[in-house]
Amino acid sequence: MEPFTELSAVAVPLAMDNIDTDQIIPARFMRRSSRDGKSAPFFFHDLRFDANGAEKPDCIFSRTEYRGARFVVGGRNYGCGSARMGAVYSHFDYGIRAVIAHSFGDVFYNNCLKNGIVAARVSADAIAQLHYTLSAVPGSKLTVDLVNQTVSDSAGNVHTFEIDGFAKQCLLEGLSDIDLTLRMEPDITAFEQRYYESMRWLHRHVNRTVK
Amino acid sequence: MPRTLFDKIWDQHAITTNAAGHTLLYIDWLLFAESTFADFEVLRNDGYSVRRPAQLFGIADHYTPSHGTTLADAVDDERRNIITTLERNARRHGFEYLGLGDPRRGIQHLVGPEQGLAQPGVIVMCADSHTATQGALGALAFGIGGELTHAFATQTVWQRKPKQMRVTVDGKRGYGVTAKDVILTILAKVGAGGAVRHAIEYAGAVIRDMSVDERMTVCNMSIEMGARAGTVAPDDKTYAYVHGRPFAPAPEDWDTALAYWRTLTSDPDAVWDKEVTISGDQIVPMVTWGNSPENSLSIKDLVPTPADEPDAQRRLDMQRSLDYMDLKPGMPLTRIAIDQVFIGSCTNSRIHDLREAAAVLNGRKTVVPTLVVPGSMSVKREAEAEGLHRIFIEAGCTWGEPGCSMCVSLNGDTVAPGKRCASTSNRNFRGRQGPGSRTHLMSPPMAAAAAITGKLTDVRELI
Numbered sequence A: 001m002e003p004f005t006e007l008s009a010v011a012v013p014l015a016m017d018n019i020d021t022d023q024i025i026p027a028r029f030m031r032r033s034s035r036d037g038k039s040a041p042f043f044f045h046d047l048r049f050d051a052n053g054a055e056k057p058d059c060i061f062s063r064t065e066y067r068g069a070r071f072v073v074g075g076r077n078y079g080c081g082s083a084r085m086g087a088v089y090s091h092f093d094y095g096i097r098a099v100i101a102h103s104f105g106d107v108f109y110n111n112c113l114k115n116g117i118v119a120a121r122v123s124a125d126a127i128a129q130l131h132y133t134l135s136a137v138p139g140s141k142l143t144v145d146l147v148n149q150t151v152s153d154s155a156g157n158v159h160t161f162e163i164d165g166f167a168k169q170c171l172l173e174g175l176s177d178i179d180l181t182l183r184m185e186p187d188i189t190a191f192e193q194r195y196y197e198s199m200r201w202l203h204r205h206v207n208r209t210v211k
Numbered sequence B: 001m002p003r004t005l006f007d008k009i010w011d012q013h014a015i016t017t018n019a020a021g022h023t024l025l026y027i028d029w030l031l032f033a034e035s036t037f038a039d040f041e042v043l044r045n046d047g048y049s050v051r052r053p054a055q056l057f058g059i060a061d062h063y064t065p066s067h068g069t070t071l072a073d074a075v076d077d078e079r080r081n082i083i084t085t086l087e088r089n090a091r092r093h094g095f096e097y098l099g100l101g102d103p104r105r106g107i108q109h110l111v112g113p114e115q116g117l118a119q120p121g122v123i124v125m126c127a128d129s130h131t132a133t134q135g136a137l138g139a140l141a142f143g144i145g146g147e148l149t150h151a152f153a154t155q156t157v158w159q160r161k162p163k164q165m166r167v168t169v170d171g172k173r174g175y176g177v178t179a180k181d182v183i184l185t186i187l188a189k190v191g192a193g194g195a196v197r198h199a200i201e202y203a204g205a206v207i208r209d210m211s212v213d214e215r216m217t218v219c220n221m222s223i224e225m226g227a228r229a230g231t232v233a234p235d236d237k238t239y240a241y242v243h244g245r246p247f248a249p250a251p252e253d254w255d256t257a258l259a260y261w262r263t264l265t266s267d268p269d270a271v272w273d274k275e276v277t278i279s280g281d282q283i284v285p286m287v288t289w290g291n292s293p294e295n296s297l298s299i300k301d302l303v304p305t306p307a308d309e310p311d312a313q314r315r316l317d318m319q320r321s322l323d324y325m326d327l328k329p330g331m332p333l334t335r336i337a338i339d340q341v342f343i344g345s346c347t348n349s350r351i352h353d354l355r356e357a358a359a360v361l362n363g364r365k366t367v368v369p370t371l372v373v374p375g376s377m378s379v380k381r382e383a384e385a386e387g388l389h390r391i392f393i394e395a396g397c398t399w400g401e402p403g404c405s406m407c408v409s410l411n412g413d414t415v416a417p418g419k420r421c422a423s424t425s426n427r428n429f430r431g432r433q434g435p436g437s438r439t440h441l442m443s444p445p446m447a448a449a450a451a452i453t454g455k456l457t458d459v460r461e462l463i
């Protein structure tokens, strides 16, 4: 995983609440293997493209000022709905490295952090201000500073964001959480011994031969 | 310190807690569907192996055909491929595979309880948001998306402990009111984001009076409020449900297990971060009008008027939903004509649901295409033994093979663009049932009523 420390880039304001993962990536695209770096076209597919696959000119992502965006600024409950890895991969493949929102769908939030995308929770006021600045000066840049947990806009406003501490460490170091857990293998084994000692009825099933 | 049911299961599975406040939890059973091919790719590419194959179950449900029982019936090669990839992964890693032809197969959230995997006190995880369904057995069941590879490799998952919320439904359910109406009412009150970062325990007389099947319908839609999990404390109904199932405690272990299960209730003085109380007597048959499951109203209501909504953002969202759903503010919900009906999904495809739908359809004819899909092979066998399938077929419905089917439309069953579907599933998002599809969520009897009249209908007028 590529470490994330600080990045200045164009941000797309999406002034909507409850953006669900079906909007981010319609389920029909989930048939294709999703972690192949090729899911950028599915990112907000039905918002961006018409039935013939042509870009909708009135979609915010089609505007030249927002090309090459690396951030999205949502509203409340961003990424709610289906647990869908493709929702995160499509952000990443499109180039998004941070999503700033007032709140997130839980699974989406965790998936972002595990896949190198900063999911930054900011206050409702900060969201309003960010949307205002980004719409007033389309294509203006934001700076996301993960170390200090701030988002700054071109008008000079600095907003602090909340992020999960464990995930922050992994993002900063570009480490996988599996590697971290596997270092604790002896603890897991010791736990299993203890646990199945008392849960004998489960132990029988866990120890069966799998056909 | 007083603890909730959730605390007790959590503590029992906690291996350690790190400085950032995350707990490493042990997973008893890990269930997952075909959509996990990418996670296995990551596992292989990054050089990890499955730690406890005997605790994993791969279940084909999302891409399986509704009109046939073999791989050859899958609608195209792409789907066939996805299904066989799961089978290949099962062989490669040595876990059980419940594929086409397996008599245990079904939607994963039905299979867990049916096999006795979901039982009081265990942690069941699935790579799917509706895992909460299985919390109805007094288990802790949550969906893990991105953590799946981690779970395969370590049989654990890092979780921040959610806050706790109790939803109490007091009183008694009225005539013609189902578990689906109860959860849609809860959703309308709590809101689509109202339980984010919370685990819910459902309590109260209405929940206690429900069958285990009905409790699963309630727990199923916990995620629609943003909750991590939904549980119901186990009781005699739960124990009776689990008894004798393949993964239930063996006869010689039963008493020990039962003694433990009886400790699994929230202590009377347990503290809740959030409490919601609903009077069961007030609940009526519900339908949704918009693109969020929280957009539910009594069938007697009118389509809402955006101009009446004080919050600007909500007003805008409401207008967008009405445009998408092609509805006029102020029109009676009962005047909305539908094009088709879907009775199925992990919310409402258990035997209880099919019986309720069949009771309405018995001796009547549907006027729009109606697809009835039992949630599992076991439900299908039971329904056919009772003759329910004949009632459906005589009413003009299609009787499908178990799977997710039109809930998510990945297997080829879709709602055409612009068409309106009365559906017993759990999500009415834009495009959920196919691009441009319009979904109204409701209970199985309400969907059956709509199938008979061709419009949204108060089922109480038909029973």
Ligand code: SF4
Residues within 6 Å of the ligand: B061, B062, B107, B108, B109, B128, B130, B345, B346, B347, B403, B404, B405, B407, B408, B425, B426
């Ligand atoms: S029935 Fe629908 S909600 Fe349930 S597991 Fe299948 S796709 Fe998901």
